[in-house]
Amino acid sequence: MHRVLISDPLAEEGLRILEAAEGIEVVNTPGLKGDELKSVLAECDGVIIRSGTTITADLLQRPSKLRVIVRAGAGVDNIEVPAATREGIVVMNTPGGNTLSTAEHTIALLLALSRHVPAADLSLREGRWDRKKYTGSQLAGKTLGVIGLGRVGLAVAKRAIGLEMNILGYDPFLSAERAAELGIESVSDPEDIYPRADIVTVHVPLGEQTKGMVGKSQMAKLRKGAAVINCARGGIVDEDALLEALESGHLSGAALDVYSSEPCTDSPLFKLPNVVVTPHLGASTQEAQLNVAIEAANLIVNYLQKGNIRFAVNMASLEPSELEEARRHLDICRRLGLFQAQLAKGAISKATITYQGEAAKKKTSLLTTAFAMGLLENSLEEEVNLINARVLAEERGITIVEKISSEHSDFATLVRVEVESDQGTTVLAATTRGRQFVRLVRIGSYRLDSIMDGTMVVYVHQDKPGLIGLVGTVLGKHGVNIAGMTVGREVEGGEATGILAVDGVPCPEALQEIRADDRISAVHVVKLPACGEMPPSFG
Numbered sequence: 001m002h003r004v005l006i007s008d009p010l011a012e013e014g015l016r017i018l019e020a021a022e023g024i025e026v027v028n029t030p031g032l033k034g035d036e037l038k039s040v041l042a043e044c045d046g047v048i049i050r051s052g053t054t055i056t057a058d059l060l061q062r063p064s065k066l067r068v069i070v071r072a073g074a075g076v077d078n079i080e081v082p083a084a085t086r087e088g089i090v091v092m093n094t095p096g097g098n099t100l101s102t103a104e105h106t107i108a109l110l111l112a113l114s115r116h117v118p119a120a121d122l123s124l125r126e127g128r129w130d131r132k133k134y135t136g137s138q139l140a141g142k143t144l145g146v147i148g149l150g151r152v153g154l155a156v157a158k159r160a161i162g163l164e165m166n167i168l169g170y171d172p173f174l175s176a177e178r179a180a181e182l183g184i185e186s187v188s189d190p191e192d193i194y195p196r197a198d199i200v201t202v203h204v205p206l207g208e209q210t211k212g213m214v215g216k217s218q219m220a221k222l223r224k225g226a227a228v229i230n231c232a233r234g235g236i237v238d239e240d241a242l243l244e245a246l247e248s249g250h251l252s253g254a255a256l257d258v259y260s261s262e263p264c265t266d267s268p269l270f271k272l273p274n275v276v277v278t279p280h281l282g283a284s285t286q287e288a289q290l291n292v293a294i295e296a297a298n299l300i301v302n303y304l305q306k307g308n309i310r311f312a313v314n315m316a317s318l319e320p321s322e323l324e325e326a327r328r329h330l331d332i333c334r335r336l337g338l339f340q341a342q343l344a345k346g347a348i349s350k351a352t353i354t355y356q357g358e359a360a361k362k363k364t365s366l367l368t369t370a371f372a373m374g375l376l377e378n379s380l381e382e383e384v385n386l387i388n389a390r391v392l393a394e395e396r397g398i399t400i401v402e403k404i405s406s407e408h409s410d411f412a413t414l415v416r417v418e419v420e421s422d423q424g425t426t427v428l429a430a431t432t433r434g435r436q437f438v439r440l441v442r443i444g445s446y447r448l449d450s451i452m453d454g455t456m457v458v459y460v461h462q463d464k465p466g467l468i469g470l471v472g473t474v475l476g477k478h479g480v481n482i483a484g485m486t487v488g489r490e491v492e493g494g495e496a497t498g499i500l501a502v503d504g505v506p507c508p509e510a511l512q513e514i515r516a517d518d519r520i521s522a523v524h525v526v527k528l529p530a531c532g533e534m535p536p537s538f539g
């Protein structure tokens with residue numbers, strides 16, 4: 001049974017999906033905080049949050065069962081994503097479900113601001129017929145500066161074009177050509193927006209680079225009488241600088257849906273009549289809440305039931321069909337990692353993974369993570385998975401380099417790994433056989449062909465008659481049955497490598513006896529999962 005905590009209010013339709021899902025137990029207790037939240041989280045496999053819950057590193061500390069965090073919404077700034085990644089917890093969001101509602105709310109604030117709707121409303125309710133005081137400004141013909149032209153920013157721009165506004169935009173990922181097609185004049189430096197805009201609206205995620213991006217110097221560049229809207233995240237517009245610019249009369253107004261600390265019920269900005277405020281309502285429509293709740297519920301159910309990952313913010317997402325396609329290669333890479341970990345001597349400092357043929361066309365960053373997972377999974381106390389393996393490798397000073405080779409090889413698909421340690425370099429290469437088997441086709445300079453399955457005895461010996469028999473005899477004497485054998489050599493009479501697939505794990509005495517023969521220079525036992533056996537994160 002997988003337990004899922006709902007820690008913020010979620011639309012009924014999402015709850016119903018969770019309750020109907022097989023093997024899912026729902027813990028619907030919005031509003032938990034501090035230690036109580038931590039102890040409930042530790043007993044849950046997954047959690048669905050909105051903006052009311054902040055997931056800190058402390059809440060994620062092991063021991064905890066938590067494997068997945070789903071944000072029913074777009075912004076993940078209320079989750080310490082690097083800490084989740086470190087603990088192997090996948091973080092997913094539901095982008096798109098609340099885009100239109102948030103864009104509409106931005107337009108609502110834009111209109112309310114330009115026509116003083118909240119102040120005029122209050123004044124009339126208080127018995128004043130003040131028509132002159134609330135003379136506004138027309139939006140048609142004005143310039144709206146849009147910073148961040150992703151889903152919400154573009155939807156805002158499209159709607160503002162409908163209001164006959166001119167749009168000046170900046171987003172590092174939107175080309176000038178595409179912007180022009182959409183009727184947006186794009187600039188290559190956001191600083192160019194401020195002197196030309198009548199109103200600036202931000203639609204970027206909150207992060208190191210965007211925190212305070214509309215600050216004192218940007219406000220100074222704005223024309224006198226300009227206005228600012230923040231419907232993205234508190235802190236992107238510097239609240240102190242905004243207050244100063246409004247109080248000095250340099251800015252004519254501001255509209256805010258989000259605050260640097262939430263909930264926020266007391267701010268000097270709330271005392272200014274030319275500031276329109278709402279309590280983080282951008283996504284608060286029935287439609288948006290329905291969309292994100294259904295999407296969040298489906299994401300968590302599919303992950304917990306089938307291992308499917310979509311909209312992950314801390315790993316490459318794979319559609320179920322892509323995952324099915326990638327599984328064989330994930331399996332090759334993890335097995336190479338497991339093999340390397342048992343073969344390489346000394347402290348590993350670098351691993352270079354080269355993809356050739358079919359492998360080169362896959363999501364290689366994910367395959368590389370599968371290799372790192374295999375390399376570390378038997379050495380560390382903590383769970384190593386497709387989310388945290390690269391971070392854990394980095395933490396241990398292992399540099400992982402990924403290469404794509406267009407060279408022709410004898411195999412339709414080939415993954416080669418070269419692991420460097422303080423005691424030398426180990427090279428392995430593998431390919432597939434059929435849908436289920438992984439074939440090791442190279443160890444160091446030896447070419448061979450061995451199925452990477454179960455327990456294997458790998459030894460390096462002089463290429464002389466009788467040595468394979470000797471190893472077999474010793475293993476037989478110690479009750480170890482040999483199920484298969486492969487030998488690879490460079491030149492006749494030189495050194496060769498043998499791999500025996502064995503039915504049991506040889507005891508230390510048997511290995512000692514084999515090592516005692518000075519014609520055998522190395523013996524290793526490598527234990528791999530049975531063919532086809534894969535971890536849950538491979539789907």
Ligand SMILES: NC(=O)C1=CN([C@@H]2O[C@H](COP(=O)(O)OP(=O)(O)OC[C@H]3O[C@@H](n4cnc5c(N)ncnc54)[C@H](O)[C@@H]3O)[C@@H](O)[C@H]2O)C=CC1
Nearest residue numbers: 074075102148149150151152171173204205231232282283
């Ligand atoms: N008020 C509310 O209730 C809601 C607020 N939001 C906020 O709006 C933000 C945007 O949401 P979406 O449009 O769905 O995200 P998105 O990911 O589709 O768009 C964000 C855009 O910002 C751009 N960007 C990033 N750094 C930038 C920078 N330094 N300068 C200019 N552009 C930059 C990105 O290239 C991207 O195109 C979210 O991160 C969230 O914080 C989203 C939904 C509801």
Ligand SMILES: O=C(O)CCC(=O)C(=O)O
Nearest residue numbers: 050051073074075283284
């Ligand atoms: O959860 C909410 O209602 C807020 C939505 C939001 O801010 C987001 O999706 O980023």
